[in-house]
């Protein structure tokens with residue numbers, strides 16, 4: 329949480345405990361939290377003793393001991409991929425409200441959006457970096473500046489998937505002066521992209537042929553597709569990667585859903601890239617973690633209004649008054665109350681009763 333977030337909670341009459349040095353990784357000092365009205369506490373246990381715990385990532389196994397009945401846990405949970413955590417939250421009767429399942433009436437997922445915005449923008453930044461030449465020829469990018477230079481062609485960026493991440497990637501690539509092609513399956517989305525970017529990029533209907541022909545001419549390919557509730561389709565084949573020129577770069581943002589590039593496998597910030605067929609692959613599953621300051625501010629901006637509603641009214645009343653918050657409930661009083669998570673694990677689903 330940002331200091332402004334802390335201030336909002338204290339203004340609403342809540343007591344806010346922040347673990348000492350919690351903000352250091354995001355460039356936020358303890359003194360800033362104190363000025364905003366927080367009490368700084370040593371170690372994790374006093375924070376976990378609170379009625380409501382706000383985090384970024386799902387609890388780690390070493391945090392399981394702090395979970396207890398009726399505690400409200402408001403964070404990314406991603407329980408469909410975490411059977412053990414699901415069971416622990418049920419056993420400990422935690423009220424688990426997941427950022428990623430809070431859903432507005434237009435079906436948008438407002439607490440996933442900020443991370444896709446950040447990852448989309450960052451994809452161009454890291455892609456531009458890896459396109460630079462390096463002294464080691466075996467790991468060198470093509471030596472291309474995305475914006476080109478007067479009298480020299482700019483780089484060509486291909487973005488597959490024109491949703492939140494893809495649109496943000498396209499915007500940054502255009503801002504850097506690159507030539508941009510964006511592909512999507514949704515004609516209305518392509519119309520929207522043409523409209524907002526005023527014809528400064530090429531929109532293409534996504535299919536096998538358009539993906540192959542645009543990727544083999546690209547310097548930087550950004551994978552940004554999402555099929556809700558499913559693994560990402562493998563849209564860029566191994567053969568297409570082999571036809572790309574050496575030193576080109578692929579950033580597969582969709583790696584957290586399995587990746588939309590056949591040659592992609594998950595990487596980490598410690599070792600973000602690998603090379604297949606001369607093409608540099610960047611497939612980090614948690615890209616926003618590398619820009620923690622921006623991500624923290626962006627996430628608090630999005631979570632704050634829901635967090636305040638939950639804290640002000642209590643989780644039950646907040647859920648009764650707000651359908652988006654109700655959809656955020658994953659575990660409640662020992663029951664699994666989110667259907668897709670229940671079917672992912674073969675655990676009984678219980679509709680939420682408040």
Ligand SMILES: NC(=O)c1ccc[n+]([C@@H]2O[C@H](COP(=O)([O-])OP(=O)(O)OC[C@H]3O[C@@H](n4cnc5c(N)ncnc54)[C@H](O)[C@@H]3O)[C@@H](O)[C@H]2O)c1
Nearest residue numbers: 443444447489490491492493512534553554582613614615
């Ligand atoms: N790696 C990370 O750190 C990170 C961070 C945030 C988001 N993500 C991932 O980024 C991906 C994109 O997220 P988003 O929020 O932009 O999703 P979104 O739903 O806003 O957009 C996805 C787009 O993909 C399009 N699409 C679906 N199938 C397609 C196909 N066959 N060809 C072309 N386009 C197709 C959809 O029409 C949609 O416009 C997701 O997989 C998400 O999990 C990863």
